[in-house]
Amino acid sequence: MEQVYKMKLWGDNKSDFYSGEGSHHPELVQPYVDVLTSFLTSFETPLVVCDLGCGDFNVAKELVKHTQRYIAVDIVAELIERNKEKFKEVNLEFHCLDIASDDLPSGDCALLRQVLQHLSNSEVQRIISKLTDYNYVIITEHLPEGDFTPNKEIVSGQGTRLKKQSGLDLLAPPFNLKIEEEKQLLSIPSKPGKGVLVTTLYKLF
Numbered sequence: 001m002e003q004v005y006k007m008k009l010w011g012d013n014k015s016d017f018y019s020g021e022g023s024h025h026p027e028l029v030q031p032y033v034d035v036l037t038s039f040l041t042s043f044e045t046p047l048v049v050c051d052l053g054c055g056d057f058n059v060a061k062e063l064v065k066h067t068q069r070y071i072a073v074d075i076v077a078e079l080i081e082r083n084k085e086k087f088k089e090v091n092l093e094f095h096c097l098d099i100a101s102d103d104l105p106s107g108d109c110a111l112l113r114q115v116l117q118h119l120s121n122s123e124v125q126r127i128i129s130k131l132t133d134y135n136y137v138i139i140t141e142h143l144p145e146g147d148f149t150p151n152k153e154i155v156s157g158q159g160t161r162l163k164k165q166s167g168l169d170l171l172a173p174p175f176n177l178k179i180e181e182e183k184q185l186l187s188i189p190s191k192p193g194k195g196v197l198v199t200t201l202y203k204l205f
Contacts, residue, residue: 040066048107053115109136143167
């Protein structure tokens, strides 16, 4: 992922770090912020939120004020250091972790926004095996329009499964995530050939 940022493989807005159009285009960002704000403010006691793959934090900066604590995680050390300098709130903390291999912070709700779609099935499996420690998991993924074969294998990197007419379905093999409830919060069509950006809330046992 360090190479992705250094080579600006997700685009370049003249910033030192840029997490791509999905984290900056208003038509993709604002509906997500709105539905997450509605979810987070529905609790009498604010939640502890763990953002697993926070990127350049352009989206999540709008959510911090609605949480008890916001723990933002990314694998790129320089990005985390940059975020620490740029975003400062009393209830906000940043950690450099590999969410596939490191222990995850504890909390009430985990957010994974356009993270798993870039990872191999084995890495996805290692991550979701840890998600049972959270009460809620909210996952945003690019999915093909219409019917598709889920969970085709890819090599971890900047790409996604869309080129294989596939996308992640954590409830299907080989992952078979066990949940109490599933609710689609948002579905936004992307550019032609880029599928649909879907945000799903899972309530775990």
